[in-house]
Amino acid sequence: MATKRSTAERAAVLREQLAQANHDYHVLDAPTISDAEYDEMLRELGEIERAHPDLLVPDSPTQRVGGAPSADFAPYRHVVPMLSLGNVFDAAGLRTFDARVARLAGGSVSYVCELKIDGLAMSLRYEGGTFRSAGTRGDGSVGEDVTPNVRTIAEIPRRLAGKDAPQTLDVRGEVYLSKHAFAELNRKRAAAGLPLFANPRNTAAGGLRQKDSRITSERKLSFFAYAIGAFEGARPAATQHALLEALRAYGFPVNEHATVCATIDDVVAFCERWEGERAALDYEIDGVVIKVDDIALQAKLGYAGKDPRWAIAFKFRAQEARTKLLDIGINVSRSGKLNPYAVLEPVIIGGVTVRMATLHNEADILRKDIRVGDTVIVHRAGDVIPYVVGPVLELRPKSARVYKLPERCPVCGSRVDHPPDDVFSYCTNVSCPAQVRERIRHWCTRGAMDIEGVGDAMAGALVDAQLCSTVADLYDLDAAKLATLPRMGEKSIANILDAIENSKSRGLARVLAALGIRYVGGQNAALLAADFGTIDALERASREELEATEGVGPQIAESVAFFFAQPQNRAVVKRLRERGVEVTAPKRERAAAGVLAGKTLVLTGTLPSLTREEATSLITRAGGKVSSSVSKKTDYVVAGVDAGSKLAKANALGVAVLDEPGLRELLGDGVPNR
Numbered sequence: 001m002a003t004k005r006s007t008a009e010r011a012a013v014l015r016e017q018l019a020q021a022n023h024d025y026h027v028l029d030a031p032t033i034s035d036a037e038y039d040e041m042l043r044e045l046g047e048i049e050r051a052h053p054d055l056l057v058p059d060s061p062t063q064r065v066g067g068a069p070s071a072d073f074a075p076y077r078h079v080v081p082m083l084s085l086g087n088v089f090d091a092a093g094l095r096t097f098d099a100r101v102a103r104l105a106g107g108s109v110s111y112v113c114e115l116k117i118d119g120l121a122m123s124l125r126y127e128g129g130t131f132r133s134a135g136t137r138g139d140g141s142v143g144e145d146v147t148p149n150v151r152t153i154a155e156i157p158r159r160l161a162g163k164d165a166p167q168t169l170d171v172r173g174e175v176y177l178s179k180h181a182f183a184e185l186n187r188k189r190a191a192a193g194l195p196l197f198a199n200p201r202n203t204a205a206g207g208l209r210q211k212d213s214r215i216t217s218e219r220k221l222s223f224f225a226y227a228i229g230a231f232e233g234a235r236p237a238a239t240q241h242a243l244l245e246a247l248r249a250y251g252f253p254v255n256e257h258a259t260v261c262a263t264i265d266d267v268v269a270f271c272e273r274w275e276g277e278r279a280a281l282d283y284e285i286d287g288v289v290i291k292v293d294d295i296a297l298q299a300k301l302g303y304a305g306k307d308p309r310w311a312i313a314f315k316f317r318a319q320e321a322r323t324k325l326l327d328i329g330i331n332v333s334r335s336g337k338l339n340p341y342a343v344l345e346p347v348i349i350g351g352v353t354v355r356m357a358t359l360h361n362e363a364d365i366l367r368k369d370i371r372v373g374d375t376v377i378v379h380r381a382g383d384v385i386p387y388v389v390g391p392v393l394e395l396r397p398k399s400a401r402v403y404k405l406p407e408r409c410p411v412c413g414s415r416v417d418h419p420p421d422d423v424f425s426y427c428t429n430v431s432c433p434a435q436v437r438e439r440i441r442h443w444c445t446r447g448a449m450d451i452e453g454v455g456d457a458m459a460g461a462l463v464d465a466q467l468c469s470t471v472a473d474l475y476d477l478d479a480a481k482l483a484t485l486p487r488m489g490e491k492s493i494a495n496i497l498d499a500i501e502n503s504k505s506r507g508l509a510r511v512l513a514a515l516g517i518r519y520v521g522g523q524n525a526a527l528l529a530a531d532f533g534t535i536d537a538l539e540r541a542s543r544e545e546l547e548a549t550e551g552v553g554p555q556i557a558e559s560v561a562f563f564f565a566q567p568q569n570r571a572v573v574k575r576l577r578e579r580g581v582e583v584t585a586p587k588r589e590r591a592a593a594g595v596l597a598g599k600t601l602v603l604t605g606t607l608p609s610l611t612r613e614e615a616t617s618l619i620t621r622a623g624g625k626v627s628s629s630v631s632k633k634t635d636y637v638v639a640g641v642d643a644g645s646k647l648a649k650a651n652a653l654g655v656a657v658l659d660e661p662g663l664r665e666l667l668g669d670g671v672p673n674r
C-alpha cells in the first residue's frame, strides 16, 4: 500500500502535469496530451484528494471545474484602485486627447492600441507565483471576492510561468464569453427548453456572480490580461507593449491585436479599422483602449479625478439598446407569410432612431420568451435590419403577456395555415390585399419588371383604390384611372404609364422572376426561360420535364408546377399575354440544334464508361433533356448494370431502351470518348 508520503508526491506530480497540460492547451493552443489522458489524471488526483482531504490545496486543478457552492461574496479590497477611463467617440476626440498628452509630455508620444473587450474587469492576485484570489472591480476600491468562480476559468494560470515574476502581483484583465461558447451554451439551453441568454457580456457577468461555481464552470469563460495593479519586486516592464509581452510570458492570454502606434493618425486608423471588422472576431468588443506606451510617462501624466490622463477609450457606436416592446404587429408577404415585427418605444441606436424591429417568426418569439410589455434588447448593426435579441427578464412587468400568432390573417381575416415542419404561418387567401400589394410591389422592382414609380406606397394606393388586384391590372391602367389617386400630377402619371409600357418587352426570364413563384429567383427564372422558351411550354410542363432543367430539383419543379396549376395564376398569365407582355425567350441554341432536340431521356443503372454527370452532359449538349422518372413521354431509357424499376417501367410502357453504345450511336460521330 502506498505510504502517505508517496501519495502526497503523486498528487503533486499530477497537479504539476495537469497545470502544464492546461497551459499547453489554453494558452499555447498546443495540447500535449489527449483529453482522455487529461481526464484520467484529473480523476486520479480527485480520488487522492477525497481519500486525503489534507492533501487538497486551493489551486488544485480539480478545483477548476467548480467546487461546492460558496457562501456570500466577501468584499475584495484593491490595493491599487481599479480605475475607469474617459471616453471619446470620434477622431476629433482622439486628436484632442493626443494634443493634451503631447502638451503635457512636451513632445509627440507613442501609444499602444488595444481592443476594448466587452466583458468584466477582474483583478487576480498572485503570491509567490501562485493564484490566490480574484475580485471584481466594484466601486474601484472594493469589489466582490469571486475567487472560487474565477478558479473555474481554465485560461487563468494557477501558477505564473517563468522565474522573474514579481513576488506578489495583481494582474488585471477582462473576463469574457467567446461568441462560439455563447452560441453553444444557448444551443444546449434551447435543447433543454430553457430560456436563452441575451448576450455574451451579461452571460459572463451572471456566470461570475454565481454562488455555485459549477454553474460558472458551465459557462466556459475566457480571459485577456492587459494591465497590472499592485506588485512587490522588480517592475515587470517599462512600456505597455513590454508589459503585455511579460503577461504573455507569465502564461496569460493576451490579445493578439494590441499594436504600437507612433502617431495619432495610426491610432485613428486602428480605431476605424476595428469598428468595421469587429464582427469577424470571436469575442465582442465595444471600442479601443489607447494607452501611452511609456510607463514612466504614464506616471508623470497622472490622473484627472478618477480618469487617467495617459489613457482613453474610443467607444464604438452602440449596436444594442434597451427599450419597451409596446406591441407585436404582422406583415403579410406576397406569398402570404406572416412576419411578426416589434413595435418599440423609439430608441436611438448608433445614431438612428429605431421604432420597429423584426421578430422573425412565432417559434422564435416563444423560444426567446419575448412578451408584449417586456423591456427588450434591440440590435442594429450596419445595414442589417434591426432585430429583437431578447427580453430583459429582470425588468419583466407582471402585466407582460405571452404572444400568440392570430388564427386569422390580420389584413383579410382569412384562415391562417401552419404547415408542419415550417416555422412560418401563411395567410391562405391569394387575394388578400396585403399579398396583392406585395406581389405588385415585387413585380415592379428593378430585378423584376423594373417599373419605376411603383414602390411600396404606390402599390398600396393601387390596391386600396381597387385599381389593381393582380399584376395584370397594371397593364389596364390609364391616365384617367391614375388621376383618381391622391397626389398624382400629369407628369408622374405619364412617367408611370411609360414605365409600364416599357416593362412589356423585358422577356420571359424577367416575367418568371417577377411572378414571385416560390424558389424561382432571377437565376432559376433565366434557366427555365432558356430551356422552355415560352410561358405556354412552362405551363404545360410536367414535374419531370421541369426537373430536366439544369439546377431545377424536385422542390423547385413542384413549386413551378403548383403555381401554373392554379386557375387564377393561369388567368393572370393569359391576361398578361393579351396585354402584350412578352412571355417568350430565345431558346437555348443547343436545344434546337442538337440531334436529341426535344427528346427526353432517362438514365438508370451504372453505365460501363460514363458517369451519370458525363452522360447527362452529353445528352444536354445534344439538345436532349434528362429526366429522373419514366413516363409515356420519355423517348429513351439508357440502362446500365443493375438497372431496376425504371427499366421495368420502360419495358411496360414500350419506351425504347438503349445501352451505352446505343446512346453513343444515337449521339453520332464526333462525340468524344471519355
Ligand code: IVH
Pocket (backbone or CB within 6 Å): 083, 084, 085, 114, 115, 116, 117, 118, 119, 120, 121, 174, 226, 227, 289, 308, 311, 313
Ligand atoms: S485598461 C486605467 N485595457 O474597459 C486603465 N481596459 O472603461 C484601465 N477594458 O473597466 C483599464 N479592454 O473593463 C483596459 N484592453 C483593455 C480593456 C479594458 C476592456 C474595460 C475594462 C475597464 C473599461 C474601461
